[in-house]
Amino acid sequence: MPTEDFAALDAQSTSELRERAFAKADHARDVGFFWDLIKHLRGSEAIGSDDGSAGGLGEGIGGAIDLVLDLLGRTDDSLEPMLRARYIDYLLKD
Numbered sequence: 776m777p778t779e780d781f782a783a784l785d786a787q788s789t790s791e792l793r794e795r796a797f798a799k800a801d802h803a804r805d806v807g808f809f810w811d812l813i814k815h816l817r818g819s820e821a822i823g824s825d826d827g828s829a830g831g832l833g834e835g836i837g838g839a840i841d842l843v844l845d846l847l848g849r850t851d852d853s854l855e856p857m858l859r860a861r862y863i864d865y866l867l868k869d
Contacts, residue, residue, distance in 0.1 A: 784863045789855055792862035793847075799866065801836060808865055809839035815857060816846040 784792065800808035847858075 779866070781863065781867065784866055785859075789859050789862070792859060792866065796862040796865045797840065797843075801840065804836055806836050806839050809836070809843050812843045812858075812861060813839070813846065815861070816843070816850060816854070 787795075796808070799805075
């Protein structure tokens with residue numbers, strides 16, 4: 776069972792949620808979390824291969840984090856609800 780509930784997480788800023796989710800995924804070496812964000816930020820057809828793999832990413836977790844941060848820097852506020860939902864969902868997972 777998660778140590779925090781949805782309401783407690785939803786009360787946090789998007790920046791706090793991002794930092795916590797990134798730290799959790801980095802600690803777990805969960806490149807899948809970052810790849811999911813990359814696909815949603817750019818569209819799965821924009822990078823990678825047709826089978827959903829990271830394709831040419833090849834830099835491991837550090838490269839995935841760098842790419843997500845770069846893509847986040849290019850987004851507008853319209854993606855914030857989706858990003859918050861992804862962060863909260865990830866933080867609620869055991």
